[in-house]
Each structure stands twice: as structure tokens, then as C-alpha cells.
Amino acid sequence: MNATLRDNNIVQAWLVLLLAVCFGGMLAGVQLALGPKIELNKVNETREKVPELVLGAQAAQAGAPLAVEPLTVSVEKPAKTVRYSVYEAKKDGALAGWVVKTAGQGYADRIEVLIGLAPDAGSLTGLFVLDQKETPGLGNKIVTDEWRGQFVGKAVDRPLAAVKGGAKGGSEIDAITGATISSHAVTSIINTAVADLRQPLAEKARGN
């Protein structure tokens, strides 16, 4: 081997490259094997959360069980079609509300949330964070009951806004101190999903 070839960065890093390829294959295998199981865990958790998100925590414990029907709602956007997975909750045959599963970029990684909507899709009835990797102690406060509780009962005719230093009611949400980006991320995830789905869900509700 001559000196130029030996000093070549790629040749020196052959082990790094080889390992990266092997591990990439290994992780792909793990994902193939475990991915469906993880998805199933999330779906089960989603179904468990539907009553709380639609009726509120207390009513969910006391009230009659809801019939939950999963469906997919496609929304045509200028560039692409977006598919949402929506759970339709019925109590005694009457529509009790909707739960929308959606996700968006947070500060650290994707944030996956469940949004509870009233039957007419005009107000929020609950919020639950399915998956997040926000900064521990700051951004991960988005999962606390206290912070999520702010969203309950908010009308969605105007986009929600996360504000610093105390929300003044209306469409304002108190941003978490030290985690403004995470707070903004959650409100914008909700705003996007609600903007897309308000019309279709309200129409479906009337159709019922």
C-alpha cells in the first residue's frame, strides 16, 4: 500500500464505515421485528385515552363506556394529501367527540399527540402526549396534567398561541418557562391538525 492511499481518510475509516453499515442493517432488522409491536402499544394506549380526552378525566371514570371507531380522514392540501388517524367516540349511539392522532417536530424530536375534539370540532376537550423526547425538566413538562389542562375547553375558531409570562385567556396558552419552543411546537401541531380537520369532522358530525 503506498503512502497516499494509506493517508486517505476513507481508507483509514474503513472499520467505521463497515460497522456503520452492519449496525444499520441490525437496527433495520430490530425495527422490522419490533416496529409493529410498538405501534400496537401506541394504538392500545390511544384507545385507552379516548374516553378521558372526549369526556374529561372524572366523567370518563364514572360514565358509560364509549364505542370507539378508528377511521382515516384524508385532507387535500395544495401539494399533497395528508392522512389523519381519527377515533370516533360514540356514547349510547350519539357522537360524543373525536380524538385525532397527529405529530410534529418538537425541540428535540417528533412530538406525537392525541387531541380530543367536541363533536362539532369547534373546541378542544383534551390533549395527551403519546411520545416526546423533549429536554427533561424543561420541555418534557408538556406531558404534565397541569399544562395539558389549559387546552381543555379552548375554542379553536382562532389559532392557539403559546405566550410567555402568563396567558390572558381566549386563545392564549401559557408557554412553559425555559421551553418556549416545545410549547410553540405543541400549539402549532394542534393548530395544523385542527385547521385541516375542522371542516371534514364537522361535516361528518352533521352526516351522523
Added chain:
Amino acid sequence: MADQPTAMERFIQGILPENPTYRQLLGLCPTLAVTNGLNQALTMAGAVLFVLFCANVMISLIRDLLKPHLRIVIFTLVIAAFVTVADRFLAAYLYQMSKTLGPYIPLIIVNCIIICRCEVCASKQGVVAAGADAIGQSLGFGLGLSSIAAVREILGTGALFGIKVLPAVWPDWVIMVLPPGAFLTFGILLGAVNWYSARPSKATRTN
């Protein structure tokens, strides 16, 4: 490699004489963060055992191929791969626990204990010594985590493994399960360990 400790020595050193938590003060981020309950602490210790064992064995097998200036890249690559496996596995089979531990499982990638053992032991010694070292160090880490978690859980909630052990009159010291409790408990236990290990050395001197 006559000057390197044997597999048995590596194993024993990791548990108490070179305990990662109380002697090397490594991996303190999970030590403080996930010790508000024994279940979380033991799951974290189990995940570290898996990652450290796999990484140590793997690095030991390829130790003759490592180039000095690229070794850290390879350590990180190997560790990251096994941490991802552990993370996915927890999400599949211990879903609620994986949500409780949240980002602390992916954060094992930057846990100093593992990169330290790769550097100190696995990149210099054979597979048996590296494996024994990984198990010893992980047991030491588990011991450190569970000692802190036991104190915090019992004082903070009156329970161990989520099961009530103290009578209901116990006023739960909520601060113990909150972040300050981690610092208080760790500080006091570390002081106690230092005090205890300083004693025999005085005794040997007077004899």
C-alpha cells in the same frame, strides 16, 4: 499484558472498589434522574448492563483493528447501536416503563461509564476480561442506583417497588421523589461511603 487485571479482578473491582456511582462518580445524569423509584432504577441498570456488555465484548473483539484517532468514533457507534436496540426493546415489551424513563434510555449513548470501560478495559483486554468487567461495572452501577432509589422511594412515598411498606401515618416526604431529593440522597450516601471507607485505613495504621 501481564500488568492488566484478570477477568475476576475486573469483575470484583467494578462492584465495590471501583463502583461507578460512589467511586468513579460516573453516569450521574441517570443516577440523579431515574432514582425516584426502584423499578425505574433497576430497568435503567438492566439496560446499562445490556449495552455495556455488548459494547465491551464487541470492542474487545475488534481491539486490534482500532486506530488511536478513530477509536472514540467507533466506541460511540457501537454504543449508539446497542442503545437503540435496548430502547426499541423497552418500547415493545415494557411500554409504560419506556415512557417513564423517556429520553434517559437514548441518553445511555452519552453515559460516561460505558465509554470509560471501552477505553480502559475492552480496547486493551480479551473478551472474557471485557465481559467480566462489563458485568461487574453494571452490577456496581445497579447497586449505586438502587441504593439511592430505595432511600428516595421509601422516604418519598413510603413504598418499595410501588408496594407500601411504611404505615399510613408516614408523612410522605415529597421532596425526596423530586429532583432535590436526588441530590440530597446522593450527597449523604456518598458522604457515608467515604466516611466508612476511610475508617479501616486508620485502623490498619494503628495496628
